[in-house]
Amino acid sequence: MIRAALVMLSLVLPAGAEVTTSVVAPPQEGSVSREDGLAAWDRVHAVVSHPRCANCHVGADNIPMWSGPEYPQTGPHGMNIDAGDSRIGAETLPCATCHVTSSAPANGPNDAPAAMIDWQLAPVDMIWFGQSSAQICAQMSDPARNGGRDWIQLAEHLRDDAAHGGFVAWGFAPGGARQPAPGDLQSHIDDVLKWGAAGQPCPE
Amino acid sequence: MELTVNGQRHQIDAEAGMPLLWVLRDILGLTGTKYGCGIAQCGACTVHIDGMAVRSCQIALADVGGEVTTIEGLGTPDAPHPVQQAWIDHQVAQCGYCQSGQIMSAAAMLALQGEPDDQQIDRIMSANLCRCATYPRIRAAIHDAARRLATG
Ligand code: FES
Numbered sequence: 391m392i393r394a395a396l397v398m399l400s401l402v403l404p405a406g407a408e409v410t411t412s413v414v415a416p417p418q419e420g421s422v423s424r425e426d427g428l429a430a431w432d433r434v435h436a437v438v439s440h441p442r443c444a445n446c447h448v449g450a451d452n453i454p455m456w457s458g459p460e461y462p463q464t465g466p467h468g469m470n471i472d473a474g475d476s477r478i479g480a481e482t483l484p485c486a487t488c489h490v491t492s493s494a495p496a497n498g499p500n501d502a503p504a505a506m507i508d509w510q511l512a513p514v515d516m517i518w519f520g521q522s523s524a525q526i527c528a529q530m531s532d533p534a535r536n537g538g539r540d541w542i543q544l545a546e547h548l549r550d551d552a553a554h555g556g557f558v559a560w561g562f563a564p565g566g567a568r569q570p571a572p573g574d575l576q577s578h579i580d581d582v583l584k585w586g587a588a589g590q591p592c593p594e
Numbered sequence: 595m596e597l598t599v600n601g602q603r604h605q606i607d608a609e610a611g612m613p614l615l616w617v618l619r620d621i622l623g624l625t626g627t628k629y630g631c632g633i634a635q636c637g638a639c640t641v642h643i644d645g646m647a648v649r650s651c652q653i654a655l656a657d658v659g660g661e662v663t664t665i666e667g668l669g670t671p672d673a674p675h676p677v678q679q680a681w682i683d684h685q686v687a688q689c690g691y692c693q694s695g696q697i698m699s700a701a702a703m704l705a706l707q708g709e710p711d712d713q714q715i716d717r718i719m720s721a722n723l724c725r726c727a728t729y730p731r732i733r734a735a736i737h738d739a740a741r742r743l744a745t746g
């Protein structure tokens with residue numbers, strides 16, 4: 391399948407906000423070798439397993455994590471936080487009480503992280519925290535657990551989420567002294583497409 | 595920029611990035627809302643925006659998308675909000691510094707939760723710190739306020 395059309399997105403955001411321009415340019419299905427596809431997956435995995443992404447891709451206990459170089463040790467989010475089955479804290483304390491919805495989300499080192507959409511956990515099916523590369527790969531390639539997306543739609547999701555100031559863009563530009571996810575959004579989209587064009591191969 | 599606080603509209607001449615807490619305290623003189631940490635760690639600055647608890651130290655003036663209620667607008671000395679009345683009856687405050695934030699968080703929770711149990715209270719209120727450790731009285735007052743709200 392070829393979707394040759396390049397989709398250009400450019401955004402005019404308020405001053406201080408990250409301007410995100412990304413392109414979904416899928417290679418022809420089958421045009422990427424399994425080996426190159428697996429190498430692309432490794433780079434995708436480095437992004438999705440990074441604390442900026444994985445800390446909120448947690449399981450059914452609905453408790454976000456604090457992990458990464460900013461924290462002395464890995465553990466549950468402080469303050470007894472529980473995002474509830476709503477995954478937005480509606481049953482307890484809304485995430486957005488502190489993680490405010492902001493037009494300038496790359497904020498200072500001592501501010502709570504903020505995005506241009508309301509802060510929330512990823513759906514429970516999309517658990518990444520503590521999962522192996524093979525487990526995450528299986529989840530991401532399974533439409534029943536990835537929001538019903540094929541490989542091109544996965545890339546489009548990344549582009550579109552970033553375009554409205556969601557967490558994908560934030561992960562690469564989290565502001566303050568937070569370590570960003572490795573690489574940049576465009577390379578991540580390109581890697582997802584390379585992996586997809588190779589047939590979404592997963593490590594053993 | 596226009597801002598509605600406690601039912602009153604204000605024209606605010608300030609930078610778009612000024613934290614709401616600064617606007618409330620330094621421009622509008624509403625000093626019931628306290629500055630504890632400035633980094634979303636203590637809850638002393640909690641206000642409501644369209645009824646939801648928000649840390650006013652975290653949100654920039656330009657991002658305030660609804661009506662703000664502060665402790666001064668929740669109730670008055672003559673007609674206190676049921677949470678404020680429970681706080682008085684249980685004499686919750688020690689130094690008092692954290693208490694307007696505690697009350698605003700509790701009031702936002704009780705608008706949604708009915709009668710929370712201890713575990714729910716701890717889930718919801720753990721992000722409001724009290725250096726005087728009035729936590730047992732906070733819990734008792736929340737249970738009491740929940741009963742009052744339930745019975746009208
Ligand atoms: S002053 Fe806002 S949370 Fe401490």
Ligand code: FES
Binds near residue numbers: 687688689692723727
């Ligand atoms: S009463 Fe003193 S900080 Fe809470």
